[in-house]
Amino acid sequence: xxxxxxxxxxxxxxxxxxxxxxxxxxxxxxxxxxxxxxxxxxxxxxxxxxxxxxxxxxxxxxxxxxxxxxxxxxxxxxxxxxxxxxxxxxxxxxxxxxxxxxxxxxxxxxxxxxxxxxxxxxxxxxxxxxxxxxxxxxxxxxxxxxxxxxxxxxxxxxxxxxxxxxxxxxxxxxxxxxxxxxxxxxxxxxxxxxxxxxxxxxxxxxxxxxxxxxxxxxxxxxxxxxxxxxxxxxxxxxxxxxxxxxxxxxxxxxxxxxxxxxxxxxxxxxxxxxxxxxxxxxxxx
Numbered sequence: 001x002x003x004x005x006x007x008x009x010x011x012x013x014x015x016x017x018x019x020x021x022x023x024x025x026x027x028x029x030x031x032x033x034x035x036x037x038x039x040x041x042x043x044x045x046x047x048x049x050x051x052x053x054x055x056x057x058x059x060x061x062x063x064x065x066x067x068x069x070x071x072x073x074x075x076x077x078x079x080x081x082x083x084x085x086x087x088x089x090x091x092x093x094x095x096x097x098x099x100x101x102x103x104x105x106x107x108x109x110x111x112x113x114x115x116x117x118x119x120x121x122x123x124x125x126x127x128x129x130x131x132x133x134x135x136x137x138x139x140x141x142x143x144x145x146x147x148x149x150x151x152x153x154x155x156x157x158x159x160x161x162x163x164x165x166x167x168x169x170x171x172x173x174x175x176x177x178x179x180x181x182x183x184x185x186x187x188x189x190x191x192x193x194x195x196x197x198x199x200x201x202x203x204x205x206x207x208x209x210x211x212x213x214x215x216x217x218x219x220x221x222x223x224x225x226x227x228x229x230x231x232x233x234x235x236x237x238x239x240x241x242x243x244x245x246x247x248x249x250x251x252x253x254x255x256x257x258x259x260x261x262x263x264x265x266x267x268x269x270x271x272x273x274x275x276x277x278x279x280x281x282x283x284x285x
Contacts, residue, residue, distance in 0.1 A: 043081075131208060
C-alpha cells in the first residue's frame with residue numbers, strides 16, 4: 001500500500017503568501033511542514049492535526065494546536081513575521097525560514113561510536129547561546145534536540161527552532177495544552193518520571209540543560225543518552241531513562257566533562273545555561 005499524500009497548505013495561507021515554490025520537508029504523525037519561497041522571502045509553513053490511535057501509539061489531540069501555540073510564542077518573543085490561525089483539522093503557523101544546517105547534520109563528520117569524538121566547540125557555544133538567550137527571557141524550551149539548533153553561515157550564530165512546547169510566553173488559552181514531555185532521546189529523568197506517573201510534566205530550565213547535554217552527546221557520537229530498545233513502547237523507554245544511568249560520554253576534552261555535568265541525574269547539580277556558555281567561551285578558540 002502506498003503512503004498517503006501529504007496534506008496541502010490551506011487555501012487562505014497560500015493566498016496570504018502567494019508562493020512561487022514550496023516543498024514538504026516534514027510529514028509525520030500530527031504535523032506537516034513546508035519550505036515556501038515567495039517573491040520576497042522564505043518561510044516555514046506548519047500544519048497541525050490530531051494523531052489517531054494505533055496499535056503502537058496512543059491518540060494525541062495537542063498536535064492539532066501546536067502550530068498556533070508556536071505562532072503565539074514567536075510573536076511573544078518579537079517575531080513580526082510570525083502568523084498563525086486555524087483550519088478544519090487543527091491549526092497552522094507561518095514563520096521565517098532559517099537557512100543553515102542543524103547541529104546533528106553538521107556534526108556527522110565528527111561522529112564516531114568508537115573512540116572519542118572531537119566536534120568543534122564553537123558550534124556547541126553558538127547553540128548554547130541560543131538556548132541561554134531563551135532562558136534569560138524567562139522561558140523554557142521544553143523540546144531541546146540537536147535538530148532544533150540551526151547554524152547558519154556565521155560560525156558564531158545559531159537559531160533555536162520548534163518552539164511549540166515553550167513555557168513562559170503568553171499563549172491564548174484555546175491554543176494551550178499541558179506539557180506532554182518531549183522526544184525521549186533527550187528527556188531528563190525527572191520529566192520521564194513525571195510523565196509516567198501523571199501523564200504530563202512541568203518543564204524546567206534544568207531539564208532543558210539536560211536535553212542540551214543529551215543533544216550534544218547524540219550529535220557528537222550518534223548514541224542516545226540512555227540505552228533502551230528501539231521497538232519498546234514509549235512508556236518502557238521512559239522507565240529505562242528513570243532507572244538507568246546515562247551512557248559514558250565519549251567526547252574529548254572539556255566539552256565531554258561539560259556534557260557529563262549537564263547529564264547529572266539530580267537537576268540541582270546541573271550547571272545553568274549561563275554557566276555552560278561561560279565554560280564553552282573559555283574553551284572555544
